[in-house]
Amino acid sequence: MSPDQIILLQSALNGILVGSLLGIVAMGLSLSWGILKIANFAHLSFALLAAYLAYTLIVDLALHPAVALLLILPLMFGIGVGVQWLFLHFRVSTFTSLLLTFGLFIVLENLITYVWSADTITTRQALPPALRQAIRFPPPLERFFVLPPDLLAFASALALAGLVHGVLHHTNWGRGVRAMAEDPAMAQVFGVHYAREALLLSGLVTATAGVAGVLIALKMPLYPSLALAWLGIVVAAVILGGLGNPLGALVATALLILIQNIWSVRMQPSWAPLFAFSLFVLYLVAQPQELRRRWQGRRRLAESRREARP
Amino acid sequence: MIRGGARRGLLGFGLAGGLLALLPGLVAGLGLGSFWTTLGFQIFVWVTLAVSWNFFSGYSGYASFGHGAFFGIGMYTTATLLVRGSVPVALALPMAGVVAAVLAWLVGLVVFRLPQFRGELFSLLTLAMTFIVATVVNNVDWLDGGGGVFLREAPGIAPWTDNNLRLYYATLAIALLCVYLAYAIYHTRWGQALFAIRDDEDVADGLGVPTLRYKIGTFALSAFFAGLVGGPQALFLGYLETATAFAVTIPLLALMMAILGGATVWYGPVLGAVLVTLLRQLLTQGETAELNQIAIGLVFILTILFMPQGLGGLIEARRQRP
């Protein structure tokens, strides 16, 4: 295999791995947007916040990453519940949630800068050696390697996706939650208590942001505007994968970053961001007529449903 | 063309304009430094951004997150024309507005026909547009190409950068025109059409309102002003780079100012822009820039939750009460 091919394949591999990591964030956003009808951009900021918290716990307090995760999860859950409570209390529409979470996004980015400074920081030195050692593939692919945090991220993403899918489609609770998204009033008749389930779901979704955050802290250097850098890919992936379809979001994220990486090998990397956005725009513009009407129908339904929400 | 409703305002605007024009003379006479003309300049820039955003997005309900793209294009068009084209400033500025307007017009032509682009998807699309434009500008050598653009190299810009007086007057004129337009639109059928679109676009369509034309036209006009005011901003900064020119905080701030001040009244964004700009000035003296951003973000969130009609909305409600 030529060096070029090796670089290309390694790049593709990295793309899938990093893509799956960001895919965890996209999954959460997809669930939030599709089921709770909250376009929560602060979800990205929560993930970044979790990453920074993980940094402090691992580097400053010398805790093991697993311990850090255990501490961060309940905090994230609490944040998710709190934020959703606000949305419910103020009967916020999807569009208003967009504005609000953007405001929150700005607040959090500045908060992070204020507390941790704008410098780029990394947990690399404080990681247990096992996590820093590159793992090589067995021959004949010994030229390729993965880093443990990437593998961990990939495995976590798959596990979470499987878990989410399993819960949503094969448990009564999951079915109730999906019904709630379609028709809150009807779901209530069947015993689904909207507020309680929404709070629970939001907590769980933000907890996944916590998982993503810890994994991100293990994998890459952190800087405050990282969430902004992810915004394009994550939003594009959520929409391309279908709102409320976590598997779709995961796959879409992985694909987008994979393609972006492959592009960057051959072409000028600085054009790469264009790719995700253009795809996103083209996809939306090219919607066939029936899908258009479904969007239209969804919106009117969502508006009228807000009144019906118990 | 300027019908009754809008004509009444002309006198008021003329007066306001005159007063503001005399201000620098007063300031200089009192021996106060150029800080005040600079502050005035910044206020006029933000007033233009907030007001132009609002007379499209606030009135019609199509919240664009892309105002930064038009502002940025305005900055880069001016810079490119000045540095590489040796175009005189007086010509470069309006051209910046035209380029931005053309982009908006093209986007609108495609997007406003499609029903899926209402509400949050329109906002996201315009945000994506900003990123796309920024990436293109960042990669095309004769625009930015990654290295930034220095305006000091441009011929003929000295009188514009020696002191901020020319910038003050230029942006004052632009802001006045922009606010007057917002006022005129608000008081005529044009504004009624936009508000109807905001309330229920399909019904408005059914009543004979040419919604497509109004949306595209107003969007383009809004973009024109954002682009137009980008020129003075570029001259003020002296150096452009895509990261700061197309920063997402710019459209967000403009949006915040409009909503805080009252998105459904013509003067709302003026209030919002003046207040927030002054607030930001005050806060930068104290602690760090981050705290001031956090404060503004929190105020924005609180406004949306508790006072979505903004200051202007409150004022109008008071006025309606018999």
Next chain:
Amino acid sequence: MNPEILLECRQVRMAFGGVLALNHTDLSVYRGEILGLVGPNGSGKTTLINVISGQYRPTGGQIRFQGADVTGARPNHLAHLGIARTYQIPRPFHSFTVLDNVAMAWMFGRRGHSREEARRRAHETLAFVGLAEKGHLAVDQLTLHERKFLELARALALEPQLLLLDEVLAGLNPAEVEMGLELIRQLHRQGITLVFVEHNVGAVARLSHRLAVLNYGETIAVGPPEAVLQDPAVVAAYLGEEYAAS
């Protein structure tokens, strides 16, 4: 009765994803008549109104108005040609006063009046529907029947040739229904052609010159009310096959 065909729906199909709401629907409306449009729930009545008024572009078939093909025309164009409609659940503009709601139609309708002129005419239209004193009110301060009449006033302000009424009597008490019927009779006397979608078959039958029945997106019967209501196919559609057979 004038046999001129004002509106013609030819083999109209309307598909939403997998659902076929209108299945080769044919319907002709004569100028000056009152045509009642009835059918069981889900038969496609409102969808047909939406297609005729331009809100939906039909998947197939043709709509002709005054002899010209208007299939797929935008709603505002159709409004200028003279087609107006009301909504089943009234959709007034909430940030406008009652008067300004009607004024909107005068401003942007067929003749495009100025704001002041539009408001003057709006006042007359409101008087016609009995809402003259309510012009300055906010829309939320109106009762349901007042909102329905506001909806009607707004449609009238377009000076339509064809008025599509989507369940304008639904939710009204008997006295209000009588008021509504009287208004409709007056509109008819003024020469407006009316298509009248209703669930209240009795009311429709009393008022209509002809009755059209839709079922599963198809026209299953058209004709004078008494004949149509006794048509076995119509009875079957509403009450089931066995009842019709008996």
